Amino acid sequence: MMMLQHGSTQLLCLTASSGVPLFTRGASKQLPFSVIGSLNGVHMFGAGHGVVLSSCETEGGGKVVWRVFQDSMMLIVVSGGGQDGAGDSKEDEVRLQRLLENVWSCMVLVLGQDELTNVRNVERLKRDLRSCFSLIDQLLEDRQEGILGNLTHCADSLLPPNPTLLQEALDGFTQAADSEFGCLIVHGRIAAATEKWWRLAPPEVVLLSALIRSLSASGSASCDYPVFLPQGSPTVAHRLLRFQLLPGADVCVLCGPTPSLHSAESGMVGRFWTPLVETLRDCLAVGEHSLPRSVSLRPDVLALLLINRETRRSVSCVRTSTNRPLGDPPLPSKARCWEILKLFYIFSTTRYFNQEETLCVSPEERAQRANTDDFVLGFSHQPLQCYLVTEECKSYGLQTPQHQLFLLAPLSVPTFALRTVATQTLSDIVGATGF
């Protein structure tokens, strides 16, 4: 059966108890009502027989993943499959599972858990759910290059050249706003955050970054957004105040009833940040590389994703102008490198490395989903390094107690040299930045 066009993804949301459709997003051509009904029906049939249907594959390479949240809402995602090189079905399933988790979190973020779990009036809920569409569509499109947090649940970070100055200003600003939760986002990545911000659950940090990115993209100057924290505060809303200091650089605080947006903006923004305009501009100049110039990467590194397993932060970059000797095979494009980086991350974490399970799933659910291959469970030891050579490039993964590094290199690099390239890159970055 081929339900959707190749490469397209559709999301369905229904009430779990009665199967009333609440909304659908994604894919230009909506699935017919009868198909939606059957998808819900087959899950219900399983449940009636004590079976939880979590995913299935179609002959045409499509994939369906079901998930019920808080016994109240059913999310189903249907993928047309065959996305240009989207790996095999394992990679696809991990991606779709993550998508469902993220969609649910963003529904809680905007509406709060109470409204989603105690449904009194379905029509009203349908109308209120529209407030989540902007974020949900952003998750479905997943088009932002260089943002991997939605997948890794590690905060995409940017390492500024002058971290101390920014940190001091941020701490002072946050305190003046009667808050302990503050963060500075540059090019959509966290450049500085208060200690408390880092203590939010990692998926929340990622979700807030996504919200701030979408608000920032509109070009507006400031915002006062009510937000619920899916894990920290699912029933009481906080206020997210966001100020665009310079285009591309936003400072945010999470606070209670005070201060008002107007007073924070007129009384505090200028006082704390005007002295730092140049520092902020330097930070913007770091750009998409997310690493300061003091870090010199080996020329044979095409792209990398480095995760700090303890702090749940990540930095990543794809390099554009690697000089290619004549006669070498062409290098994958920038967009393709980001795509391969994601696929290699899923490949390594499902097959070899520990998946750092974030806390948003209960242990029972985790067992149900079992993303980790039986293959891994069969090992008597924990693999520390892995590599993969494809027609496009070579990939190398490396795991230490503190870090995970995923690295792409051109085909011209001999396979035996990959380990050296990776270990040296890791020590180059950690040595220069203390990441």
Added chain:
Amino acid sequence: MLTRGNNNNMAQVSPSSGSIIVADWHRCKDSKEYFSKILHKKRRKNFGLLESPVMPPHVAVDTVHYKIFLSGKSGVGKTALAARLAGLNIPNMHYETTGIETTVVYWPVKLRENGRVLFFRLQLWDCGENALRRFDHLLPACKEQVDAVLFLFSFTDRTSFDDLSNQIAKWTGAPVGRVVKLVVGTKFDLFMHCDVAERDVRNFQETWSVPVLRVGGEVSDGLGDVASLLNCLAEHLWHQDCVSARRHSQQETGTVL
């Protein structure tokens, strides 16, 4: 002391267009050096909160700050209007604004009286109707120290036009104080789907004596399509400031006597 009631009289004497500031000044040659400061590569420049248009030191230009609230039914085009006035990308899909978003517009204006040039810094406050209903603290935040309200209706949605009187009534209560009120009809270009007749608009304008402006259609060079609205808004704001300044000085004299 003046009674508050006088201030809120809907039949405010509004300045006639072009009587206080130079209309279409953006087309004049002498405005070039000012307008160039709000443009970047022929597009409108997006200013962060730490930035503002910078003039050379010998040309001193004062900047006057105003807070403007956009009021109107969900889907009427508040966010799109803010983006249009600021020269930002207009979202091609309608999404609800689920909190307050503010947009800053810098606009140079030349006063007719003395040829003085001012930069108007207009901060537009936009808040989704559903969010206003769900969270009580948002409307008071929007009303705090507000200088003007733009009441929006859509030419393609009759109910949004019929709702205007309700919307305006909310802002004539005593605590609001002196606020400039203008009505803006959006999606004026979609005449095929027009749901509000020209006659209705005229009647409305006479009953309420509130100016009605129209927007819609192509976004051109980023100045021409917004100039009339921004000039009109600036004119009303400046007029209001002059009136209250005069009143204030009269009051002062009274105290001295």
